[in-house]
Amino acid sequence: MRSRFTLVLTLLVSTTFLGAAPAHADEPKVSVYGTTTFTGHGFGHGRGMSQYGARGRAIKAWKASSILNFYYPGTTLSNASGDIRIWLKGDIDSDTIVLPKAGLSITDSATGKTYKLPTTIGATSWRLTGSGASSGFKLSYSKNGWHSYLPGGHSLSGYGEFRTSAYTITVKMPGGNKSYRGAIQRRNGHTINRTSFDSYVKGVVAAEMPPTWPMEALKSQAIAARTFGAYSKATSSGPSDTWNVDDTTNYQVYGGLAAETSRTNQAVVGTAGKILTYAGAPDNGGPAYTQFSSSNGGWTVAGDTKPYLVAAQDTYEQYGSNPYANWTYAPSQSTLQTKLEALASDKGTDIGTLKYLQVVDRDGHGEWGGRVLDIRLIGTKASIVVGGSDLRFAIGLRSTWFQLAP
Known part of the structure; x- marks a missing residue:
């Protein structure tokens, strides 16, 4: 594990807690x-990190650790590993289709057996159909129509998971083909991308923050995004869940491989595995709920149940050329x-x-x-x-x- 250090509450944050009490008088009609x-x-809910505020602080030479210290006071920089499952909401039809590729295989979740899919039969795509959680899935390939295929001579006993030896895979969607790192599953009527946290974050940072922004702002976004994913996974109802997050603003935007850029990937690699945790209640040492939004307008918004989501004046948004100020x-x-x-x-x-x-x-x-x-x-x-x-x-x-x- 990497070294751990506590993100202490800075003087800047502590001096901003003395804002006015909420105003209760009705205003004129x-x-x-x-x-x-x-x-x-501002633009967004205002809780946690402001992306334009992070940019302003990075322009003024703040490091990512200090930026996160301001927006999530009392949290600790820790490490996370494992994978995450993302529901690809753009795949709205009744099947999951991937394009053929050298090294493409399918794994049967029930038996754990993996079968290589042939490249010699002229398949133009591979398809999984079925809407159950763990059974009833059928595999077929396209070649002048769809043809049933039995991996290893057997029907799938569980749900299927496509993967390739190159760790990248292309999904055919109604809106066009999209490539992803990791594996592709079909479960409960959804197309799911199972990938590592860092691969997930590579597809998030580039979709959430312009790659031309300062590197310390991009690193802040990488840690906040990774933590948000880890929190979403930790607070799901159990390992039987089909997915942990989706790829929209319901959670955080995830664009997959096509969204990645060299600078945003540099930020992800430079913060590999790092997340924020909170030792006290209600997280009790687990990942923090690192909400973020585009712009808080000059004040962050307190979270109802998270002690590290505080209301504080944010004067650095003005340095970020913020169009939403x-x-x-x-x-x-x-x-x-x-x-x-x-x-x-x-x-x-x-x-x-x-x-x-x-x-x-x-x-x-x-x-x-x-x-x-x-x-x-x-x-x-x-x-x-x-x-x-x-x-x-x-x-x-x-x-x-x-x-x-x-």
Whole structure:
């Protein structure tokens, strides 16, 4: 194992805890008739690392360990090994198809036996069908139509896993072919990429952060991404789970082999195996929940149950040429009414025609009192209080840190 060191809480973080208390007074009602303007800061949820903040710190010569120390205070740099299973959500059809390649084989999960797939039969692709968790899978190959193939002369007893001697494999998807490191499985109706943590992170860093950014920012992203994957795996319900993460923003974007670049891979290799752990509750020595977002707008957001996800002023975003530091959005009256009346309806309230918006609660950190926690939708029939995040996603705001103006 590599040497371990504790990421101590820096003075910069500790001096920012003395922000204002959350603001609870209702703000003036803002009419939605005409054009309503939202002026805001940041892009994303704001918890954990800001990618633009990491960039700003790296520009100012901060090392990755110090960057992570600011965003995840109290965590410890540790090591992780093993593999991770990624659900490839772009493969939305009813089978899993890979392209032929020298050294391609299939392993039967039930027997553990591996069978080399021939290159002499003229197959243009290999396909697994079946929707079960551990049985009922069939293998076939394409050559002027699909033909059944029995590896070793037998049907598969369990699910199948494709792999190659080169450790790379290409999957045929509805949107085009994509290559991945590791193995490809079909389980529970999903196409799964099983690969090492570092191979996974190579496909994440390049998809989440521009490769031209400073190396210490890329290293910070690599460690945060690896830790997030390890946390997701550790908190899944057990080894029988089909997958640990998917390849979208539901977890973190994973682009596979095609997304990789030499600089982002350099950052992954330079931090190989490193993750952040937290000794106290609730993680108890396990991987930390290293959430990150594009931009926090100047203040990080506290996590409800994670002591290392704290609210702190982040002054380094200004050095990262951050296009999301300040933004405006002016949706039309019809857009607001249509989308927010639907939001209220989804929550069980018919508000009639939306007339006003009224901020009810903020988190107390930064300009205007900080991020909107709750906002009231006032209609001709009724009103309802919804979360700031609910409103953000309903109308497409970049963050919940905003001010309203008619």
